[in-house]
Amino acid sequence: MTLLTVENLEAGYETGQVLFGVDLVVEESELVSLLGRNGAGKTTTLRSVAGAAEPTVLGGEITFGSEQLAGVAPYSIAQRGLSFVPEARRCFPRLTVRENIRLAINHASDPKDLETVLDFFPELSEMREKQARNMSGGEQQMLAIARALAANPQLMLLDEPFEGLAPYIVRRIEDIIAEINDQQGIAVLLVEQNVAAAVAVADRHYILDEGRIVESVSTTQLRENEEMRQRYLGV
Ligand SMILES: Nc1ncnc2c1ncn2[C@@H]1O[C@H](COP(=O)(O)OP(=O)(O)O)[C@@H](O)[C@H]1O
Ligand SMILES: [Mg+2]
Numbered sequence: 001m002t003l004l005t006v007e008n009l010e011a012g013y014e015t016g017q018v019l020f021g022v023d024l025v026v027e028e029s030e031l032v033s034l035l036g037r038n039g040a041g042k043t044t045t046l047r048s049v050a051g052a053a054e055p056t057v058l059g060g061e062i063t064f065g066s067e068q069l070a071g072v073a074p075y076s077i078a079q080r081g082l083s084f085v086p087e088a089r090r091c092f093p094r095l096t097v098r099e100n101i102r103l104a105i106n107h108a109s110d111p112k113d114l115e116t117v118l119d120f121f122p123e124l125s126e127m128r129e130k131q132a133r134n135m136s137g138g139e140q141q142m143l144a145i146a147r148a149l150a151a152n153p154q155l156m157l158l159d160e161p162f163e164g165l166a167p168y169i170v171r172r173i174e175d176i177i178a179e180i181n182d183q184q185g186i187a188v189l190l191v192e193q194n195v196a197a198a199v200a201v202a203d204r205h206y207i208l209d210e211g212r213i214v215e216s217v218s219t220t221q222l223r224e225n226e227e228m229r230q231r232y233l234g235v
Contacts, residue, residue, distance in 0.1 A: 120146070
């Protein structure tokens with residue numbers, strides 16, 4: 001069954017339009033990536049779906065399950081089962097791991113319990129009384145994903161989860177994302193510039209260029225088509 005449908009999405013900022021008709025679909029339990037160069041409009045696409053205050057959606061339709069998301073408040077979108085992990089990994093710096101997850105649980109309509117979430121992240125379980133601000137970038141990314149998981153979503157949106165992380169922690173986060181998808185059946189839409197990491201976890205890929213989806217390909221097609229990678233992704 002189709003979980004998320006984005007049709008002809010147009011969006012932008014005061015400074016101008018950025019998305020010119022984005023079309024994409026995420027099926028139930030699928031792991032899909034949205035790739036594209038810096039400035040292509042990846043974050044703008046995710047923020048439009050999550051209902052963020054910016055950008056302004058100018059046209060098109062966003063359907064989640066059987067509901068239209070346009071005009072729905074972000075907290076209400078989250079309560080319907082869509083969790084968004086923004087680029088900045090927003091955790092509360094002065095709160096501990098446990099308190100950060102607890103807050104996410106308190107805001108969700110049908111959350112997982114704290115121990116279930118911590119069982120999934122042994123590293124976090126061991127540092128449950130540590131403040132987020134004293135954790136490494138990779139640990140904070142794990143905590144941001146743990147907070148999203150705590151809401152027990154049907155779909156998780158991840159904006160560049162590997163950005164700025166050391167290779168070993170990239171591999172650990174790849175495994176976490178794969179497990180969330182496989183074991184929990186949660187669909188994932190992953191935005192990335194790191195093509196190698198996206199190829200390692202996702203089964204299907206959209207390529208966004210200048211605010212339009214220009215390709216929809218399998219991992220094999222993306223691996224084999226160097227010309228396509230060069231043209232749109234520069235790798
Ligand atoms: N808050 C904003 N205000 C104005 N322009 C923005 C804002 N955020 C992004 N943009 C512009 O929108 C375009 C797409 O940005 P973005 O969606 O962040 O791309 P990506 O995530 O693919 O790197 C860029 O030209 C960027 O400068
Ligand atoms: Mg971005």
